[in-house]
Amino acid sequence: MPTPAPPSDTAAPARLDVVNLTASYHGRPAVADVDLAIEPRQVTALIGPSGSGKSTLLRCLNGLHLTVPGASVTGSVLLDDADIYAKDSNPVEIRQRVGMVFQRPTPFPTMSVRDNVLAGLHLGRRLGRGPHDDLAEQALTKAGLWPEVKDRLKAPGGSLSGGQQQRLCIARALAVDPEILLMDEPCSHLDPISTLTIEDLIREIKETYTVVIVTHNMQQAARVADTTAFLTMPAVGEPGRLVEVGPTERIFSTPRQQTTEDYISGKIG
Amino acid sequence: MTPLADTPATRRRVRARWRDTDTVFRYAVRAAAALVVVVLVATAVFLVAQAWPALRHYGILSFLSSDRWAPSEATTTARHPNPYGIVQFVYGTAVTSLIAMVLAVPVAVAVSLYLTEVAPGWLRKPLSGLVDLLAAIPSVVYGFWGIFALIPAVRPAGVWLSRTLGSAPGIGPVFAGPFFGVSYLVAGLVLAIMILPIITAICREVFATVPTADKESALALGATRWEMLRMAVLPRSRSGITGAAVLGLGRAVGETIAVTMVIGNSVLSITKSILGPGATMSSVIANEFTESTEPFHLQSLMVVGAWLLVIALIVNTVGKLIVRRTGEDIA
Numbered sequence: 001m002p003t004p005a006p007p008s009d010t011a012a013p014a015r016l017d018v019v020n021l022t023a024s025y026h027g028r029p030a031v032a033d034v035d036l037a038i039e040p041r042q043v044t045a046l047i048g049p050s051g052s053g054k055s056t057l058l059r060c061l062n063g064l065h066l067t068v069p070g071a072s073v074t075g076s077v078l079l080d081d082a083d084i085y086a087k088d089s090n091p092v093e094i095r096q097r098v099g100m101v102f103q104r105p106t107p108f109p110t111m112s113v114r115d116n117v118l119a120g121l122h123l124g125r126r127l128g129r130g131p132h133d134d135l136a137e138q139a140l141t142k143a144g145l146w147p148e149v150k151d152r153l154k155a156p157g158g159s160l161s162g163g164q165q166q167r168l169c170i171a172r173a174l175a176v177d178p179e180i181l182l183m184d185e186p187c188s189h190l191d192p193i194s195t196l197t198i199e200d201l202i203r204e205i206k207e208t209y210t211v212v213i214v215t216h217n218m219q220q221a222a223r224v225a226d227t228t229a230f231l232t233m234p235a236v237g238e239p240g241r242l243v244e245v246g247p248t249e250r251i252f253s254t255p256r257q258q259t260t261e262d263y264i265s266g267k268i269g
Numbered sequence: 270m271t272p273l274a275d276t277p278a279t280r281r282r283v284r285a286r287w288r289d290t291d292t293v294f295r296y297a298v299r300a301a302a303a304l305v306v307v308v309l310v311a312t313a314v315f316l317v318a319q320a321w322p323a324l325r326h327y328g329i330l331s332f333l334s335s336d337r338w339a340p341s342e343a344t345t346t347a348r349h350p351n352p353y354g355i356v357q358f359v360y361g362t363a364v365t366s367l368i369a370m371v372l373a374v375p376v377a378v379a380v381s382l383y384l385t386e387v388a389p390g391w392l393r394k395p396l397s398g399l400v401d402l403l404a405a406i407p408s409v410v411y412g413f414w415g416i417f418a419l420i421p422a423v424r425p426a427g428v429w430l431s432r433t434l435g436s437a438p439g440i441g442p443v444f445a446g447p448f449f450g451v452s453y454l455v456a457g458l459v460l461a462i463m464i465l466p467i468i469t470a471i472c473r474e475v476f477a478t479v480p481t482a483d484k485e486s487a488l489a490l491g492a493t494r495w496e497m498l499r500m501a502v503l504p505r506s507r508s509g510i511t512g513a514a515v516l517g518l519g520r521a522v523g524e525t526i527a528v529t530m531v532i533g534n535s536v537l538s539i540t541k542s543i544l545g546p547g548a549t550m551s552s553v554i555a556n557e558f559t560e561s562t563e564p565f566h567l568q569s570l571m572v573v574g575a576w577l578l579v580i581a582l583i584v585n586t587v588g589k590l591i592v593r594r595t596g597e598d599i600a
């Protein structure tokens with residue numbers, strides 16, 4: 001049964017409830033039996049060893065998982081109580097409500113900085129032709145990139161530094177006004193300074209969005225996440241499972257499961 | 270033994286000895302590479318040498334200033350007017366190639382998008398193989414098929430075009446009737462089918478190089494599949510598609526037998542209408558070289574051949590350059 005959602009006022013960002021979710025590639029489960037509540041206005045971190053299914057789980061939250069050939073899911077993901085895997089759900093609408101930022105910055109190489117930011121807004125004729133500099137400025141400001149690129153809006157997106165590109169991708173994701181932002185190891189290809197900039201940004205945007213971040217960096221989880229979920233696979237070749245979830249401080253100070261403690265104390269992974 | 274003097278020359282020799290440890294192989298591949306160059310140069314030299322008497326007799330440029338090809342009017346003495354005008358063949362080659370491109374490029378792009386992005390996994394390989402098989406059909410078979418299947422099939426469309434667009438202001442002459450079947454249009458159609466496989470194959474490669482991350486970024490923004498293709502795949506592939514198109518053009522420009530069979534081989538003057546019969550540079554050579562008995566006739570066909578070689582070389586080089594530059598862009 002779906003957990004009852006808290007009474008929501010219209011402005012509140014959405015919540016997500018993962019219910020008994022198993023995600024497979026070619027019939028082989030990569031992550032199994034996950035139950036997880038993701039609260040609005042919080043940062044939820046998914047941590048765990050490589051191959052434990054963090055990315056797969058994250059990609060189930062906006063349905064991107066199913067665009068991979070051979071991929072399947074069972075169970076449900078409730079976005080404000082509506083199952084995104086229900087027969088009548090609209091994938092395009094869901095992916096617009098649940099934005100995503102990837103591990104490698106992926107600005108569209110043929111587009112300028114501004115066109116990258118506005119790319120999502122031009123979809124489905126949500127926005128007519130025009131410069132729309134105001135919208136670009138808004139999104140870039142939210143991503144903390146505006147001061148750095150305001151004179152380079154026409155430069156190709158690929159001409160920015162790696163950290164700037166990643167913030168450009170965040171701006172692009174925020175421009176379409178999603179309710180939830182998913183981030184898959186957004187800092188793993190960035191230098192420490194850019195990483196801190198993005199972490200600051202995450203703490204800022206969680207005021208208005210629900211954020212889920214995958215990270216293999218436990219300090220990062222400790223720095224930005226309110227809630228931390230730990231996944232691991234019981235044995236090689238078995239699907240990853242959710243071991244423990246709770247407030248970040250509690251997970252790192254007094255984990256309840258032995259495997260969690262082993263992982264955060266560096267014994268495994 | 271005295272040590273070798275450390276000069277650039279000895280260093281080069283030492284380096285070469287370390288690199289090339291199998292001399293026979295080296296000479297074999299060198300010879301093969303040289304052979305290719307020799308064949309190309311020899312062909313060009315041969316064409317110009319064979320054409321030379323006609324070029325000297327009539328003047329090099331006079332071939333390009335007339336659209337009347339009338340071998341029976343040629344004499345061994347008269348130089349003016351040059352009865353071997355070739356403008357209509359250049360026009361025929363250009364028009365048929367253009368029709369082929371206009372039809373084949375969009376279809377090839379659509380087919381390759383389908384094959385790489387839309388078709389279910391199990392269908393991709395067999396369907397790609399089928400498209401590749403189109404390239405295996407011999408040219409003469411396409412010609413036969415053009416005469417006996419395509420012409421009857423497009424006759425209603427041709428007649429309709431001449432009745433409607435044929436009298437339109439401006440573009441009227443391009444669609445003027447009557448339409449008897451053999452025509453630039455049918456030749457262009459046959460060419461389109463013949464160049465479809467190569468354009469599709471290259472576009473397929475180009476689309477396959479678009480990173481999954483780019484496509485997923487578009488999808489994650491809420492793009493439909495078509496929007497994803499337009500946002501992430503097509504812009505990245507623009508120069509690759511252009512290169513593929515130009516390589517297809519190279520094929521179309523040189524294609525001979527199938528075109529000769531369906532174009533009508535009308536050489537006496539230029540036919541502007543795409544519904545009318547005409548000839549291309551290659552079709553006139555194929556059609557006439559066995560019976561070229563008039564003065565300077567064979568030599569003038571060689572002139573056509575030389576120009577055709579020039580055009581084909583340019584088109585193919587441009588296409589290769591574009592495709593190669595794209596490869597570097599993507600990498």
Ligand SMILES: Nc1ncnc2c1ncn2[C@@H]1O[C@H](COP(=O)(O)OP(=O)(O)O)[C@@H](O)[C@H]1O
Pocket residue numbers: 025030031048049050051052053054055056057068
């Ligand atoms: N596209 C895919 N096709 C097949 N198997 C995959 C694919 N992506 C991931 N997997 C498998 O799913 C499991 C979980 O992978 P992933 O979700 O990427 O883990 P993590 O992000 O925690 O490292 C791994 O065993 C991986 O091999």
Ligand SMILES: [Mg+2]
Pocket residue numbers: 054055056
């Ligand atoms: Mg991962």
